[in-house]
Amino acid sequence: MTVQQTLILLKPDAVERQLIGRILSRFEQKGLKIINLRLFRFTQELARQHYAEHVGKPFYSGLEEYIMSGLVVAAILEGPEAVAVVRRLIGPTNGIEAPPGTIRGDFSLSNQQNLIHASDSTVSAEREINIFFPTI
Ligand code: CMP
Numbered sequence: 001m002t003v004q005q006t007l008i009l010l011k012p013d014a015v016e017r018q019l020i021g022r023i024l025s026r027f028e029q030k031g032l033k034i035i036n037l038r039l040f041r042f043t044q045e046l047a048r049q050h051y052a053e054h055v056g057k058p059f060y061s062g063l064e065e066y067i068m069s070g071l072v073v074a075a076i077l078e079g080p081e082a083v084a085v086v087r088r089l090i091g092p093t094n095g096i097e098a099p100p101g102t103i104r105g106d107f108s109l110s111n112q113q114n115l116i117h118a119s120d121s122t123v124s125a126e127r128e129i130n131i132f133f134p135t136i
Helices: 012-016 020-030 044-050 060-067 082-090 103-107 122-132
Strands: 003-010 033-041 071-080 116-118
Touching: 003 020, 003 082, 003 122, 012 020, 012 060, 012 071, 020 033, 020 071, 020 082, 020 103, 044 060, 044 122, 071 082, 082 103, 082 116, 082 122
Parallel strands: none
Antiparallel strands: 003 071, 003 116, 033 071
């Protein structure tokens, strides 16, 4: 068992639907610690940096428009095996397929407007934490 840090983003639909508290409480309930938190708006440059692996895919322009459409919350969560634990709590990308009990399964019916992003590996977590919480 390794204590890890992972990055989550509560996307514009989560903020607009006033789900910040309910979503963050799921992670706190599980025992994960919120060790940093900020509310901000994506720029196009930031979207291209964060979603670098998706630039050029058919859904990218819609994804960029969506992620820039409103305020976003970024947080660093910490706990045992946090990367995998958080991915399981949020559920698969598509809210239609995400099982009940997961965050997307309980609150989303969309492949794109799926409320939340979470790092998919420890390597991604380190890269994404540095994007949203740079250490000077
Ligand atoms: P996220 O976990 O933030 O990682 C990439 C995002 O792209 C994903 O959540 C969705 O919001 C979006 N996405 C992934 N696949 C698709 C798709 N097929 N169509 C539209 N949006 C997608």
